[in-house]
Amino acid sequence: MARADTTVPPGHPLDPAGRTVLTAGDVARALRRIAHEILEHNKGADDLVLLGIPSRGVELASRLAGLIREVEGVVVPSGSLDATMHRDDLRSQPTRALMHTEIPAGGIDDKVVVLVDDVLYSGRTIRAALDALSDLGRPRAVRLAVLVDRGHRELPIRADHVGKNLPTAQSEKVQVRLSGFDGGSDVVRIAEGEDR
Amino acid sequence: MNRHLLSSSDLTRDDVRMLLATAAEMHEVQRRDVKKLPTLRGRTVINLFFEDSTRTRSSFEIAGKWMSADTINITGKGSSASKGESLRDTVRTIDAMAVDALVIRHMASGAAHQVSQWVDASVVNAGDGTHEHPTQALLDAYTMEQRIGSLDGARVAIVGDLTHSRVFRSNAITLRTLGAQVTLVAPPTLMPSGIGEWARADGLELTDDLDSVLASGPDAVMMLRVQRERMSGGFFPTAREYTIGFGLTRDRLWALTAANPNAVICHPGPMNRGLEISADAADAAQSLVLDQVSAGVAIRMAVLYHLLAGEGAAA
Numbered sequence: 001m002a003r004a005d006t007t008v009p010p011g012h013p014l015d016p017a018g019r020t021v022l023t024a025g026d027v028a029r030a031l032r033r034i035a036h037e038i039l040e041h042n043k044g045a046d047d048l049v050l051l052g053i054p055s056r057g058v059e060l061a062s063r064l065a066g067l068i069r070e071v072e073g074v075v076v077p078s079g080s081l082d083a084t085m086h087r088d089d090l091r092s093q094p095t096r097a098l099m100h101t102e103i104p105a106g107g108i109d110d111k112v113v114v115l116v117d118d119v120l121y122s123g124r125t126i127r128a129a130l131d132a133l134s135d136l137g138r139p140r141a142v143r144l145a146v147l148v149d150r151g152h153r154e155l156p157i158r159a160d161h162v163g164k165n166l167p168t169a170q171s172e173k174v175q176v177r178l179s180g181f182d183g184g185s186d187v188v189r190i191a192e193g194e195d196r
Numbered sequence: 197m198n199r200h201l202l203s204s205s206d207l208t209r210d211d212v213r214m215l216l217a218t219a220a221e222m223h224e225v226q227r228r229d230v231k232k233l234p235t236l237r238g239r240t241v242i243n244l245f246f247e248d249s250t251r252t253r254s255s256f257e258i259a260g261k262w263m264s265a266d267t268i269n270i271t272g273k274g275s276s277a278s279k280g281e282s283l284r285d286t287v288r289t290i291d292a293m294a295v296d297a298l299v300i301r302h303m304a305s306g307a308a309h310q311v312s313q314w315v316d317a318s319v320v321n322a323g324d325g326t327h328e329h330p331t332q333a334l335l336d337a338y339t340m341e342q343r344i345g346s347l348d349g350a351r352v353a354i355v356g357d358l359t360h361s362r363v364f365r366s367n368a369i370t371l372r373t374l375g376a377q378v379t380l381v382a383p384p385t386l387m388p389s390g391i392g393e394w395a396r397a398d399g400l401e402l403t404d405d406l407d408s409v410l411a412s413g414p415d416a417v418m419m420l421r422v423q424r425e426r427m428s429g430g431f432f433p434t435a436r437e438y439t440i441g442f443g444l445t446r447d448r449l450w451a452l453t454a455a456n457p458n459a460v461i462c463h464p465g466p467m468n469r470g471l472e473i474s475a476d477a478a479d480a481a482q483s484l485v486l487d488q489v490s491a492g493v494a495i496r497m498a499v500l501y502h503l504l505a506g507e508g509a510a511a
């Protein structure tokens with residue numbers, strides 16, 4: 001099964017035939033709303049830990065941490081969690097390079113961990129991330145925040161906080177580009193084709 | 197990367213960089229409470245050791261286990277090899293049990309390469325005679341880079357019993373692959389015959405003057421073990437004389453740190469303290485000996501991961 005969730009390198013060219021579905025302003029507003037939702041749901045910033053899933057999830061997690069600081073005046077720890085070693089599709093592709101895992105100093109035991117990713121698709125990356133998380137400790141709760149939910153889930157997994165629900169066909173690709181990671185300005189586009 | 201890891205020359209610069217980056221992530225796993233990843237679940241790794249080994253064999257075993265592979269150790273002693281079974285029959289018997297990787301150490305140079313022609317499993321060379329030991333070279337490069345930064349352009353001296361050393365050969369290749377300048381130091385009797393051509397082709401410097409090499413302030417000095425078990429003649433008159441000419445004594449440690457305060461010292465182990473390396477040097481702050489052992493597991497996890505995890509891996 002060829003899934004389109006391999007890691008896309010920084011600054012990978014956008015498909016010129018695609019159409020823009022989120023502009024930089026849309027992305028900024030969505031993240032601001034997600035930051036508020038996370039705080040509202042958690043009744044403050046206590047015990048929150050944000051873990052981004054490489055690559056672009058890490059950028060999103062650190063932006064959310066910045067927004068939470070603006071709103072609440074509290075610095076929420078943010079890090080990264082690479083779930084490559086826990087994936088169930090390792091055998092169906094060439095060996096993947098590992099990405100960096102960085103758990104904030106306080107650890108995750110008894111914390112409320114918010115996993116952050118750019119696109120939620122099959123749910124398999126998140127399943128792998130949940131497994132990876134359980135090897136690192138025992139959070140009090142785990143939530144999921146994504147910039148785009150494009151549907152086509154293959155596992156019973158849903159996001160708690162969604163920037164934009166984007167109905168897509170499986171033949172389409174969703175391309176996310178973030179200024180801090182790719183350069184240029186933030187944009188989310190949909191195009192025909194396999195890679196994202 | 198190829199399906200096997202037989203020689204350090206199988207690895208391109210990108211391969212080495214990828215393995216070292218993977219090892220860095222694996223090193224993090226080593227600091228966790230739960231040191232277990234599901235990555236190689238259902239894979240079988242056989243460690244087939246015809247020569248004594250502590251660190252290489254145990255680190256391959258731990259590496260496999262931490263990634264959930266089933267690892268089994270077979271030693272020459274206590275296997276059918278001691279009943280006179282040939283190497284070919286032994287490895288084909290093991291291969292017939294549908295194993296995924298065969299980690300082999302053998303006293304014959306070229307054994308791993310030969311075995312790779314006979315079996316379907318991925319073969320990892322864990323030391324073949326006086327030929328190569330590629331995972332040792334990777335972990336040495338990893339350890340040095342952790343301390344002194346990129347090896348590109350770094351100056352590394354490899355000192356001692358080159359003739360009997362597979363560690364030196366693999367290290368020289370990997371260090372050159374990463375762009376380091378390599379100086380080989382040995383008494384003329386322990387300089388491999390015919391090395392001149394390789395040295396010229398690959399840009400290795402050869403000398404028998406350890407003191408001037410140390411005075412030039414290299415970034416790293418790798419001391420090799422004097423392999424008495426492989427020596428069948430008089431390579432040097434007495435142990436004392438070897439130490440005077442080529443041992444990293446306390447005086448030489450001072451000379452090295454005076455010339456380059458940031459220099460590091462490596463030794464692949466096991467050390468002959470008082471022969472090729474003094475206790476002062478082995479236990480100095482500049483010594484990476486224990487870091488090398490600690491990196492051994494991470495490097496072998498990285499190697500097994502890249503050989504076995506992806507598609508096209510031996511089934």
